[in-house]
Amino acid sequence: MKLADIETCFERLADQLPDPKTELTYSSPYTLLVAVVLSAQATDVGVNRATKGLFAAAATPQAMVALGVDGIAHHIRTIGLFNTKAKNVHRLSELLIEAHDGIVPDDRAALEALPGVGRKTANVVLNEAFGQPTIAVDTHIFRVGNRTGMAP
Numbered sequence: 553m554k555l556a557d558i559e560t561c562f563e564r565l566a567d568q569l570p571d572p573k574t575e576l577t578y579s580s581p582y583t584l585l586v587a588v589v590l591s592a593q594a595t596d597v598g599v600n601r602a603t604k605g606l607f608a609a610a611a612t613p614q615a616m617v618a619l620g621v622d623g624i625a626h627h628i629r630t631i632g633l634f635n636t637k638a639k640n641v642h643r644l645s646e647l648l649i650e651a652h653d654g655i656v657p658d659d660r661a662a663l664e665a666l667p668g669v670g671r672k673t674a675n676v677v678l679n680e681a682f683g684q685p686t687i688a689v690d691t692h693i694f695r696v697g698n699r700t701g702m703a704p
Contacts, residue, residue, distance in 0.1 A: 553701035640668030
């Protein structure tokens with residue numbers, strides 16, 4: 553695909569959706585991070601349903617650590633892979649406290665060092681919470697980008 557065609561495509565997307573936002577419900581960079589970690593292989597609707605109670609009980613890394621793995625798992629049991637995700641959320645909360653004073657870093661490498669956080673999750677958090685110009689690429693976007701020639 554030619555550069556001009558790619559630019560036209562992005563212009564059309566921007567016209568249709570000038571201010572794209574995630575459908576995940578969150579109130580802070582921390583709750584966004586947790587919601588995105590939980591969204592792997594789950595729907596946003598399902599994650600929002602689970603995080604409503606979770607975030608009422610624990611909306612900070614400190615509160616999440618206090619809730620414990622079992623408490624986290626109880627709130628997210630309707631989401632697939634909830635036991636692993638509960639462990640990841642608990643550990644990433646501990647690491648945020650230990651290494652970042654309980655604050656979500658706005659740095660890709662620091663985010664990707666957290667359990668359950670890969671490039672896609674980091675990109676969502678960096679873009680949504682910190683306004684950085686990133687694109688979250690899942691397998692579908694990757695496939696379309698390669699088939700259309702939009703990706704190198």
